[in-house]
Amino acid sequence: MIASDREERSIRCAPPVRVATRGSPLALIQTQAFIERLREICPVLHLSGSLVRHIVQTTGDRTQARSLADMGGKGLFAKEIHEALIEGRADFGVHSLKDLETFLPPGIALGCVLRREDPRDALVVRGEPGSESCGDLYCLLPTGSAVGSNSARRQAQLLHERPDLRMKLLRGNVHTRLGKLLKGEVSATLLAMAGLRRSGLLDVPGALILPLAPERMVPAAGQGMIAITVREDDTVLRELLALVEDAESRVLATAERALLVELNGSCRTPIGSHARLHPKGHLHLTGLVARADGAFLLKRSIRGEASAAAFLGTELGRELRAESPADIFG
Numbered sequence: 001m002i003a004s005d006r007e008e009r010s011i012r013c014a015p016p017v018r019v020a021t022r023g024s025p026l027a028l029i030q031t032q033a034f035i036e037r038l039r040e041i042c043p044v045l046h047l048s049g050s051l052v053r054h055i056v057q058t059t060g061d062r063t064q065a066r067s068l069a070d071m072g073g074k075g076l077f078a079k080e081i082h083e084a085l086i087e088g089r090a091d092f093g094v095h096s097l098k099d100l101e102t103f104l105p106p107g108i109a110l111g112c113v114l115r116r117e118d119p120r121d122a123l124v125v126r127g128e129p130g131s132e133s134c135g136d137l138y139c140l141l142p143t144g145s146a147v148g149s150n151s152a153r154r155q156a157q158l159l160h161e162r163p164d165l166r167m168k169l170l171r172g173n174v175h176t177r178l179g180k181l182l183k184g185e186v187s188a189t190l191l192a193m194a195g196l197r198r199s200g201l202l203d204v205p206g207a208l209i210l211p212l213a214p215e216r217m218v219p220a221a222g223q224g225m226i227a228i229t230v231r232e233d234d235t236v237l238r239e240l241l242a243l244v245e246d247a248e249s250r251v252l253a254t255a256e257r258a259l260l261v262e263l264n265g266s267c268r269t270p271i272g273s274h275a276r277l278h279p280k281g282h283l284h285l286t287g288l289v290a291r292a293d294g295a296f297l298l299k300r301s302i303r304g305e306a307s308a309a310a311f312l313g314t315e316l317g318r319e320l321r322a323e324s325p326a327d328i329f330g
């Protein structure tokens with residue numbers, strides 16, 4: 001039984017397996033995490049040459065546009081990776097789930113998600129540990145402080161609490177943004193804990209990292225999850241990915257993304273979507289819709305059976321839509 005199981009698996013992961021990824025430091029770290037999981041399931045992939053990394057430069061990496069939203073938002077980091085799969089140059093694509101468009105192109109499937117890292121956003125402020133004694137995180141920022149962020153979702157939620165803050169665009173990868181903060185270009189920035197943690201940047205002298213509760217700063221759908229894409233018709237590799245999948249994370253991703261499907265907002269509409277599983281198997285989903293200036297902000301939650309993840313996302317999406325001004329998803 002076990003022997004035949006093994007035999008079957010070794011057939012199913014016949015090398016070489018080619019993994020497409022962006023070349024950013026975080027993308028490479030995430031790709032390494034995927035490769036390690038794959039090798040646990042499929043030891044033959046330890047052999048040299050059995051696993052090939054294919055680095056793809058995406059539109060999102062190339063552009064210096066003012067803001068990614070101006071260029072069409074999400075998917076800008078994924079397009080060339082999808083093309084590599086469709087054209088048969090690679091077998092798997094590695095993505096941050098939150099950067100993956102809501103509707104994948106024909107022929108591309110979401111093969112699996114890996115175990116979720118910390119899904120929270122963090123406010124990162126210049127300062128030394130110990131200076132966060134004021135009781136409330138945001139009070140570290142004097143009135144009128146400049147905060148660097150390109151995310152309409154983060155800006156909206158911060159401005160809703162602190163309309164006095166000034167938002168500045170701050171592009172670049174996690175390292176670049178931290179560098180700009182330390183140089184004094186801005187007083188603070190907002191970053192994903194997952195990116196900071198995976199990049200080993202939780203302990204940077206001069207930068208104080210203050211994680212924000214998901215109820216206060218609702219994360220993006222899929223935040224903290226690595227997603228693997230695969231050709232839809234590649235049944236063999238899809239079965240392999242099913243073994244890599246983290247089932248709980250997939251349930252969370254399903255609920256969070258069903259909300260996006262229902263709202264189908266433009267990439268400029270700030271939308272937050274965050275699911276959690278409670279010990280008795282209940283799923284708790286929080287959704288957020290706002291205007292980028294924070295003047296309008298709507299937050300709602302829903303609870304239900306984890307097996308109804310997609311339904312809960314759709315229901316909460318409907319509720320948010322019904323209560324929002326008609327023009328907000330324009």
Ligand SMILES: NCc1[nH]cc(CCC(=O)O)c1CC(=O)O
Binds near residue numbers: 190224
């Ligand atoms: N928008 C870029 C991006 N895409 C994924 C991450 C971090 C990892 C994750 O959230 O899964 C980041 C950086 C950030 O938002 O701070």
